[in-house]
Amino acid sequence: MNTRPHRLETRFLNQELSSPIFNASGPLCVSEDDLEALETSRASMILTKSCTLHPRLGNAIPRYQAVTGGSINSMGLPNLGIKAYLDYSENRDCLNEKPFLLSVAGLSLDENRELLQLAKKSASLSGIELNLSCPNIPGKPQIAYDFESLQDHLEILLSDWPVDAPAIGVKLPPYFDPSHWDTAASILNSCPTIRFVTAINSVGNTLAFASDSVEVAIAPKNGLGGLGGGMIKPIALANVRELRNRLRPDIAVIGCGGVESGRDVLEHLLCGAQAVQVGTAFYSEGTAIFSRLESELLHELMKSSFSSVDDARGKWKPRMGIKATHATQYENEYTNHSLL
Numbered sequence: 052m053n054t055r056p057h058r059l060e061t062r063f064l065n066q067e068l069s070s071p072i073f074n075a076s077g078p079l080c081v082s083e084d085d086l087e088a089l090e091t092s093r094a095s096m097i098l099t100k101s102c103t104l105h106p107r108l109g110n111a112i113p114r115y116q117a118v119t120g121g122s123i124n125s126m127g128l129p130n131l132g133i134k135a136y137l138d139y140s141e142n143r144d145c146l147n148e149k150p151f152l153l154s155v156a157g158l159s160l161d162e163n164r165e166l167l168q169l170a171k172k173s174a175s176l177s178g179i180e181l182n183l184s185c186p187n188i189p190g191k192p193q194i195a196y197d198f199e200s201l202q203d204h205l206e207i208l209l210s211d212w213p214v215d216a217p218a219i220g221v222k223l224p225p226y227f228d229p230s231h232w233d234t235a236a237s238i239l240n241s242c243p244t245i246r247f248v249t250a251i252n253s254v255g256n257t258l259a260f261a262s263d264s265v266e267v268a269i270a271p272k273n274g275l276g277g278l279g280g281g282m283i284k285p286i287a288l289a290n291v292r293e294l295r296n297r298l299r300p301d302i303a304v305i306g307c308g309g310v311e312s313g314r315d316v317l318e319h320l321l322c323g324a325q326a327v328q329v330g331t332a333f334y335s336e337g338t339a340i341f342s343r344l345e346s347e348l349l350h351e352l353m354k355s356s357f358s359s360v361d362d363a364r365g366k367w368k369p370r371m372g373i374k375a376t377h378a379t380q381y382e383n384e385y386t387n388h389s390l391l
């Protein structure tokens with residue numbers, strides 16, 4: 052029985068959600084056991100690990116390391132292959148009404164075409180997240196950083212997407228310049244069948260050292276991997292808000308990046324996220340995190356006098372500025388402007 056107050060409820064893809072909080076495609080959504088654990092958790096939807104046509108073991112180990120403020124990974128797309136996830140989804144207990152989403156990440160345009168051909172026929176999927184931003188396959192660039200390639204993928208894969216197929220969305224990498232948000236949004240807006248974007252994937256190709264060692268933390272790609280966790284929240288929030296501002300209103304933005312607390316969920320909502328995913332913190336805390344985040348989010352909504360998740364969405368406020376004067380130059384402006 053759902054005992055949580057209704058103010059956490061929201062909607063996504065024409066379905067009711069018990070809360071806006073669910074898992075990111077990444078850790079703890081690879082095996083059947085992982086997915087079963089999500090079924091009984093407070094995650095409001097279930098999203099699979101990105102899958103390929105055939106099962107993959109992924110990159111060499113060690114390929115994940117907790118670092119100060121987050122994590123670095125180069126998992127290399129370990130997954131059971133699309134068939135296992137489609138079978139799982141088709142055999143779910145239909146009494147469990149949580150939406151089930153499949154993430155796909157083919158290693159080529161052709162593989163993505165085949166994956167989507169299979170997935171689009173599945174009536175048991177509520178949605179498909181097309182991952183165009185995996186940073187960890189040696190020799191394969193992140194598709195969504197190459198705007199010509201992004202456009203080609205969307206035109207070829209999504210232009211004749213049937214109305215009765217599962218809703219389709221795209222997982223994006225972080226962008227770092229307004230011109231990139233402009234270009235990405237105009238490409239996405241010109242694709243009429245897109246229903247959501249997820250922002251952001253990990254910050255790709257970063258480097259961390261093993262503690263007290265001259266060795267790098269992870270083995271693949273000479274130690275380069277995707278950064279996740281609390282330290283990427285400001286990057287994620289900027290991407291959520293700036294994409295929300297530029298995308299067609301019928302394209303939902305799902306926030307992902309740096310969510311560790313109810314306050315973090317609220318900040319994603321304030322930036323316009325329709326729902327919010329949890330990756331690194333889910334990995335370190337397990338399924339109990341969803342219940343904790345719900346309680347903390349409720350508290351945050353009350354503290355800020357929002358009546359519901361839907362009431363908070365998009366309500367970020369600008370910080371008032373004061374015109375700089377000559378005198379300003381001599382003040383210690385780096386320490387004197389507390390936000391409290």
Ligand code: RRO
Nearest residue numbers: 125126127128185187253277
């Ligand atoms: O499996 C991975 O290495 C991985 C993927 Br597919 C992704 O999209 N993002 C990430 O940080 N790791």
